[in-house]
Amino acid sequence: MQKIEAVIQPGKLEAVKEALIEIGVEGLTILEARGHGRQKGHTEFYRGREYSVDLLPKIKIETVVVDELVEKVIRAILTAAQTGSIGDGKIFVTRIDDAIRIRNEDRGDAAL
Amino acid sequence: MCDRFRHLLRVCCVGSFLGLLLAAAPVLHAQAAGPGPESHGVSGAPTTSDARLLALEKQNTDLKTSIASAQTAGDNGWMLVSSALVLMMSGPGLTLFYGGLVRRKNILGTMMQTFAMMGVITVLWALVGYSLAFGENTGHLGSVIGSFQNALLHGVGLVPDGVYVTTIPLQTFMVYQLMFAIITPALITGAFAERMKFSSTVVFLTLWAVFVYSPMAHMVWGKGGLLNAALGGKFPCLDFAGGTVVHVTSGVSALVTCLYMGKRIGYPKVAMPPHSVVLSFVGACLLWVGWFGFNAGSALNSGSLATSAFVTTHFAAAAAACAWTAAEWLKTGKPTALGAISGCVAGLVGITPAAGFVTPISALWIGLLTGAFCFSMVFFVKSKFGYDDSLDAFGVHGAGGTLGALLTGIFANSTINPILGAGKATGLLEGNAHQLLNQATGVAIAWVLSIVGTLILLVVVDKTMGLRVSAADEEEGLDLSQHGEEGYHSEFTGAH
Numbered sequence: 001m002q003k004i005e006a007v008i009q010p011g012k013l014e015a016v017k018e019a020l021i022e023i024g025v026e027g028l029t030i031l032e033a034r035g036h037g038r039q040k041g042h043t044e045f046y047r048g049r050e051y052s053v054d055l056l057p058k059i060k061i062e063t064v065v066v067d068e069l070v071e072k073v074i075r076a077i078l079t080a081a082q083t084g085s086i087g088d089g090k091i092f093v094t095r096i097d098d099a100i101r102i103r104n105e106d107r108g109d110a111a112l
Numbered sequence: 113m114c115d116r117f118r119h120l121l122r123v124c125c126v127g128s129f130l131g132l133l134l135a136a137a138p139v140l141h142a143q144a145a146g147p148g149p150e151s152h153g154v155s156g157a158p159t160t161s162d163a164r165l166l167a168l169e170k171q172n173t174d175l176k177t178s179i180a181s182a183q184t185a186g187d188n189g190w191m192l193v194s195s196a197l198v199l200m201m202s203g204p205g206l207t208l209f210y211g212g213l214v215r216r217k218n219i220l221g222t223m224m225q226t227f228a229m230m231g232v233i234t235v236l237w238a239l240v241g242y243s244l245a246f247g248e249n250t251g252h253l254g255s256v257i258g259s260f261q262n263a264l265l266h267g268v269g270l271v272p273d274g275v276y277v278t279t280i281p282l283q284t285f286m287v288y289q290l291m292f293a294i295i296t297p298a299l300i301t302g303a304f305a306e307r308m309k310f311s312s313t314v315v316f317l318t319l320w321a322v323f324v325y326s327p328m329a330h331m332v333w334g335k336g337g338l339l340n341a342a343l344g345g346k347f348p349c350l351d352f353a354g355g356t357v358v359h360v361t362s363g364v365s366a367l368v369t370c371l372y373m374g375k376r377i378g379y380p381k382v383a384m385p386p387h388s389v390v391l392s393f394v395g396a397c398l399l400w401v402g403w404f405g406f407n408a409g410s411a412l413n414s415g416s417l418a419t420s421a422f423v424t425t426h427f428a429a430a431a432a433a434c435a436w437t438a439a440e441w442l443k444t445g446k447p448t449a450l451g452a453i454s455g456c457v458a459g460l461v462g463i464t465p466a467a468g469f470v471t472p473i474s475a476l477w478i479g480l481l482t483g484a485f486c487f488s489m490v491f492f493v494k495s496k497f498g499y500d501d502s503l504d505a506f507g508v509h510g511a512g513g514t515l516g517a518l519l520t521g522i523f524a525n526s527t528i529n530p531i532l533g534a535g536k537a538t539g540l541l542e543g544n545a546h547q548l549l550n551q552a553t554g555v556a557i558a559w560v561l562s563i564v565g566t567l568i569l570l571v572v573v574d575k576t577m578g579l580r581v582s583a584a585d586e587e588e589g590l591d592l593s594q595h596g597e598e599g600y601h602s603e604f605t606g607a608h
Contacts, residue, residue, distance in 0.1 A: 044385065045444050047454060047504065048491035051385045 001096045001109060002070050004077075006061045007035065007089040012081040013059045019076040020063065027112070028063040039087035058089065064096055066109050180279070183413075187279045190414035191288055197405025198291035202226055202298050205402050208395030209457075210302055213503045216387040218306045219599035221590025225313050226298040232318055233297065237290045238265055244326035246276065246289065248335050255338040255346065257327045275335055275343070277412055288409060293329070296358045297321050302503030303366030304373050306384075309581050310594040316573045324361055324565040328558060332357050339554045341531055348532065349554030350524050350547065352421065353410035355465025355517040356558040363510020364562035366501060372570045373579060375500035377586050384502075389450050396453035400429055403460045407467035420528055421467040424475035425460065431479030432459020432486075439487045451487075454508065458486035461512035466520040469531070469538065474523035481519065482512045514555055521551030 008016055013030065020028060034055040041054030065073055070093065077091055099111040207223040214222045233241065240263050247258035262268055270281040277285045297317040301308075308316075331337040332351050339356075341348035351357060376384065386392060408422035436455025441447040462482025463475055470478065489507040501507060524539030524547060526532070537544040573579055580586075585593035592598060 045440075045446060045448055046385050046389075046450055048440075048444070048495070049380075049385075051383050 001064055001066055001099060001112060003062065003064045003094045003096050004070065004073050005092045005094075006077050006081070007033065007058050007091075008061065008077070008081045009083070009087060009089060010057050010059050012083075013061075015080040016061060016077055019080040020061075020073065023072050023076050024069065025063055025065060025073060028061055031060040031062070033058045033060045037087075037090065056087070064099060064112060066112060183279050187413040187415075188281065188284055190418065191280050191284045191409060191412065194405035194409025195284070195288040195291055197402045198288070198295065198409065199230070201399050201402035201406065202291070202295045203230055205395050205398035206295065206298055208391045209399060209453075210305065210392075210395070210503055212388040212391030212393070212395060213302075213386040214305050215384055215589070216600055217589025217591055217598075219387065219391075219591065220597060221310065221594050222301065222305055224310065224595060225301040225308075225317075228310075228314050229294045229298045229317060232314055233294045233321055234290060236318060236321060237286075237293055239263065241293055241321060241326060242268065242286050242289065244322065245293070245329040246286075246334050249330075250336075254336045256331060258330045258334055279413055285412065288412075289329070289333075292354055292358060292406075293321060293325055296325055296354075296362050299358070299362035299505055299509055300366045300369060302505035303370040303501045304579075305502040306590065307373060307376050307581060307586055308579055309577075310590070312573050312577055312579045315577065316569055316579070319569045319573070320365065320566065323569060324365065324561060325357075328357050328361050328561055331557065332554065339550075339557065341550075347550050347553045349517075349550050350469055350520050350531065350538075351465045351517065351554065352468040352520075353407045353464045355461075355513050355520065356554045359461045359464060359509040359513025360517065360555060360558040361562045363506045363508070363513050364559050365566040366505035367499070367510055368563055368566040369570060370499055370501045370506070372567065372574075376502065377583060379500045380495075380498070386450065393449055393453055396457055400456055400460065403429070403464075407460075407464060411468055417468050417529060423472050424467050424470055424478075425463055427472050427475040428459040428463030428466075428479030428482070429456045430459070431476045432456060432462065432483030435459075435480045435483030436487045439484055440491075443491065454490070454504070455483045455487065458482050458508050458512045461486075461509055462516035462519065464513070465517045466523060469520060469524040469529050471523075471525055471528060474525070478516060478519050478523065482515050485515050486512045514559075517551050517555050517558075518548065521548035 006016070010032075017028070017030075035058050036054050036056055039056065041052060041056055044051045044053055061077075063073065074091055074093070082088055098107060099109075100107055101111040203223075203226060207226045210226065211219045211223045240260065242265065243260055243262035244258045247260065247262040248254075249257060249259040249261075251259070265283075265286065268282050268286050270283055272278050272280060273282045273285075276282065297320050300317065300320070301313065304313075331339045331345070332349060333340060335343050337343070337345050339345045339347050339349035339351070341350050349356065378384075403425055404422055407425040408418045411418035411421055433452050433456040436458060437447045437452045440451040459479035459482055462478050463470075466475070466478055486508050489511040490504050494501060494504070494507055520539070522540040524542070526534075526536055526538045526542060530536065530538070532538050532544075532547075538547060540548050570579065581590070581593060
């Protein structure tokens, strides 16, 4: 089982969510986040004072899926979130040792 | 307004009563002081000419009463609405405008500073405030300050006093003026935003209302006041709705306060952008609407002068919003929302002293000039001198009020308001250069009173209870440190 974390543009959330549900992802967590990668932010003016804002609003999606689903999930996110311009975000994949469902103590893939 | 009333009476007294009565019959029936059965007697059958004369005299009296009460109904209706509009400028107008401009940890503290004025100044006004500003003072200080004769609102009843108002209850005038006394100290809070203790804010601004606002209001608007143009002051200074009384005093006191208190921790190295221009936007729009009560209400009646002031107010606000936005667009390449609303407030400040004295086209000029002037104060002067007038109370109110008061002396027009006498030249453009001098006198007095009065009060409050919150409290924010609550429940911002 693996965890997929994707940082995406806020405007792409609905498309990514739909794409994931379509391929059978049953659970996901959405976090409102701020950050930057190569996209360095922008400048704002308030009554003549200049402020550089380098942390931009992003959405972070987290989901843990069985190994067989990982490539499909990555493909789905890429298709839904890609615009080709800087600031589209990143996907991170990590191996997960175990998962436990709190309600009934299911373990491993059964808990997903 | 008085002329209109007299003219109406004259029309009633001369000529044919018969025609007038027929025309007025529905009104007479509608009014409380109904004419009774004799009203039919005129066209009916009075037996002798004496009886007919008596009936006519009674009709005359009834008609006068009816006209007076009709005018009171119209004037008082507008003045009560105006009073409510001016209160709306403080809360929620100014609270939102200022609240949006501070950092999120200070929004409640900032809003409470203005809201406190709505409570405390109201109580003060009832006790002595109104009396000190508008009470008649026959002593040798009578040209500078009122008296205690109306303390506890003694003698402030439900009929006109014949001096300040002739058609509305004096109590309406009292409560209308109260709303001005509330917003004026509240404006100062913009200069010391995010760093004064709440307790000290309340004490300082209450004392300020007594020792700076009351004398200034008395000098310009009070009976026997030194600068009163309508009631025979020595230096008649034209100030229709408070350019000197409200904006110069609050703006200059704001500058003194922020210089005395020093900068916020980290200013100007640490970024302190407004946490919500949206709130400020709503607040500024409420200020614009409320200002109709502030300026058009200052006609103290619902006649043509109120219309004139209403129109000039609107025109100046619009012109100033355009001027500030254009200047900013040229300077930085982008027209900001905050710039547009700041411009509109600057224009409203600029037109305040002039509102009931100038033509709509003059109002466009006043708006244009104050908009551009306040823009340059905020963009260039503040950063050059480096003072931390956090929300630009001086840059907008002090600077805009001063310029507006002077421009009033230039643009005032006797056809709009013959305040110096019918047909007498009023402003510089009409040939009365002397008026500009009187305006400058008014402005100078407002500046000196504000600087000296504010400085003394600041020292007194600072030495007795301390003005500034501790560094730790300032870092934590006024919401938590002063009030033990938070406006919002998460802290997350990437601006620096």
